[in-house]
Amino acid sequence: MLNFFQLIIIYAGIYALMAIGQNCITGNTGMLSLCHAGFYCIGSYVTAIICKTMGLPFWFSLPVAAVAAGLVGFLIGVPTLRLKGDYLCIATLGLGEIIRNIATNVNPVGINSVPRAALFGYQFSSRNKLTFILLIWFFVMIAYVLFRQLAHSRIGRAMIAVREDEVAAQSNGINVTKYKIGAFTLGAAIGGVAGCFATAYTLTVSPGSYTFMVSVMVLCMVVLGGMGNLKGVILGAFIIEFISYFPQLVGLSSVIPAQASQVLYGLVLVIMMICRPQGILGRDRYRYGSQVKKGARKAAGAKEA
Amino acid sequence: MRKTIAMLLIATTVIFGVFANGSGESAASGDTYVIGFMGPLTGDNANYGIRCNNATQLAVSEINAAGGINGKQLEVIAENTLGTTEGAIAAYEKLVYSDGVCAIVGPVFTGPALAVAQRCYEDGIVMISPSATHKDVTSLGDFVYRTVPSDALQSEVAAHYMYEVLGYRNIACLYAMNDYSQGLALGVQETFTELGGTVSAMETCMVGDKDFRTQLGAIRNSGAEAIYIPNYTVEDALILEQAAQLGMNLPFFSSDGFSDPEIYNLAGDYTDGVMYVGPAQAEASSILADFTAAYSAAYDGDQPDSFATNAYDATYILAEAIGRAGSTDWSAINDQVKATSDFQGANGTINFAANGDMIASQGVYYVEGTTPVYQGSFQIVDDAIVQVD
């Protein structure tokens, strides 16, 4: 029970990283993208190839996974990001599927028996979940702090300006394309890091795990938690993972049919959305620095937007 | 809104508490042996998972009706792998650490099986897969077994049978990009070419594709004498039907995915003349017939496929091993599964090789109309096909 709860926390950590990346793209900059499964896939494969095929340590694969996913994000971003709204959504969806199809065609079995991550001789094994939780949530915290700083910086404000009104942003001297591609690359890189940790935990990559549903679930986490709200998206990741594995956690899965628990999952999604359409923690309210008082926040937000 | 959320949270906690106690008890009680089953119970391939689960449940209830194991009842807990690595690992954690099972039947598909096999090997708990055919599944060594022949054996028998018995010299393959289908197709290609034959077309599709007319058109142009289709049931049915609609009348040769009786509902008359490699049948034994009848009676007339039959055998092998071990000790059970000798199951006599693979022969079937006719069981000895019975 406790063990299974720890597993959920690990999965939630992996997805929280992805949700942070997706939030940077969709929440902050306002681009509807559906290819996080693709970045996740690239991160996972890079880690598996570096650790298994090349025999290099995990810590080497972590930055490579981030760079590889970021690079693919950049290459995808440059031509597609001039598309708007749902057209961007469909283009990225297609690219996510293309990445998965290529992975499947190269090797449909995937890679198994990937060596474990180790730190100073200590191996992060799936049996000792507590250390793995510390490892993954340490990185979630780093990502949280970095992206919060980013959102409050000049760059972050520019990204929000792009989201709110591209024309207005452009006329204020913001290079819209540059910020869009930047946000997309950064979000993709974090997706790659998530894939890296997923491989470190499951020690197996198989192309069947990177379906378009993964991208959809990551987007759900962002919308459910509250778009642009970093705390919200981490909470969203936790909630989605929690309700997906809830039946197994409490032993319901051995009592009710498997399809029924999936139906319940769908029902919970609909109910949550109807109850809190703006996300559980609500959307981010843009703040002018951090010294503005609570009462003035709304006015400041309106003025800036 | 806040009230609603608070209510939901409270409800969650309450359910949490109630079931937490429930599951704790079942693992702790000493008068039952608990085994686990894992397979895809929802999603695209749920069909296979559900059938294997049904067969496992059936075997367990038969064992219990016959007095259980050493007077104790056997219980099986089924978990859904969702067909993904992540889902399979979660199911494994739940079964082994929350439910405290002493052995596992499953996973059904190779991808999850590879992930779970590694955990089983490291943690030292027995898993018997009824259907993961890829050669790597048993490559780790101990604790991992299967009651399905490795696809290496199946593809050798298929290639030799097509070359030596049927006399084809030029064939084409149409396979899906997954471990099962690709493993078989590449195996057949290798063996068939070694024997001196030509594989003139290797056409591929993605799992879930339903339109094969483009691939069939290319095969028609390749001049092949026969088509090897190592695929799952629905895909096999669609390939046969679409080939007929394109006016092709080449002979088809298929794999154990064809052994699902559902094919005759899905493909109708198009199955006439198809040959396939399937499980070897126990000669002069009524176990298979009894199992099929009992399964059909228990599940509304549904018919078991060969993977379900394998799951049925796997459960009995486990039950016997647990009985001989006389405890829930994981390594004692492993020793006893390994010591299984000449187990008489629905698929005939089963022994395990040192790596956990089944030592088996393969059956070949010829479909007349909608009735499969058993042609005998075969093994490969010194690069030549030998009929064993």
Next chain:
Amino acid sequence: MDTLVQYLQYLVNGLTLGAIYALIALGYTMVYGILKFINFAHGDILMIGAYTGLFTYTALLGESTNAAWMLIAFFIAMLVSMAFCALLGMFIERVAYKPLRNANRLAPLLSAIGVSFILSNGAAWLFGAQSRRFPYPFDDTPIMLGGISITPHQILTVVVSVIMMVVLTLFVNRSRMGKAMRATSLDQATSELMGIDVNRIISMTFAIGSALAAVGGILSAFDFRVYASMGTMTGLKAFVAAVIGGIGNIQGAMLGGVILGVLESIGAPLLHIPSALKDTIAFAVLIVILLVKPDGILGKNEREKV
């Protein structure tokens, strides 16, 4: 065989496939035109349509083998399934999307994903996970035309799709209701001021889209069988088709569907690459189309944001 004949065969197959995609794409495009929202559960409605059609057809047919009655029963089953899906579509809209009409644009998307989970897993639960065959209501012996085989069900698919699309075009362009629909999609607030009952129009849009999906589901069941997750991939491709044609544009959806179907069928052999990559080619070409025409082939150029 002659290469030309072979490619013509691919073209015929692609056109049939495209007709089905087009029918389903219409539902996506109509809903999007009015609500600016992707109805993710549309693919699962087509699955429900196929099941309803199958059950009605087998119930009506009973033991009968009368050729005329088979065909009549098939069309009755199709109408029943259309009616049922229309009601289901309206019901889903009322329960899951209407409360979110004024929320941010992604909230109904999430709700739709939930609905899609409920429908597909609910169907697997009720009807089982195995595929079922939709029996042909006629003798499906292929007709050979100079080496090209055309089956009667392919002809039926194309004829029914064309009829549906013509009726829909006439309805949207000529009828009062269609006029109101177009007005609503142009400007919801203004049309409300002009006395149009927007709620009714939205309900109607869902009903029509779902009814068309039901037809698409039944027609695709001939080729692909009936199973609980049949709507996922077909729905996704239809959605892609709708976007390619210019989402919100009815003619665009039809064009997009046909292009996608033909691409899928002919793309891999034309480029001499493995057929398993046919979806990859289809997606790649679509991205290229979008890069050249960022608003889809027939889309109107307008700004929008998430």
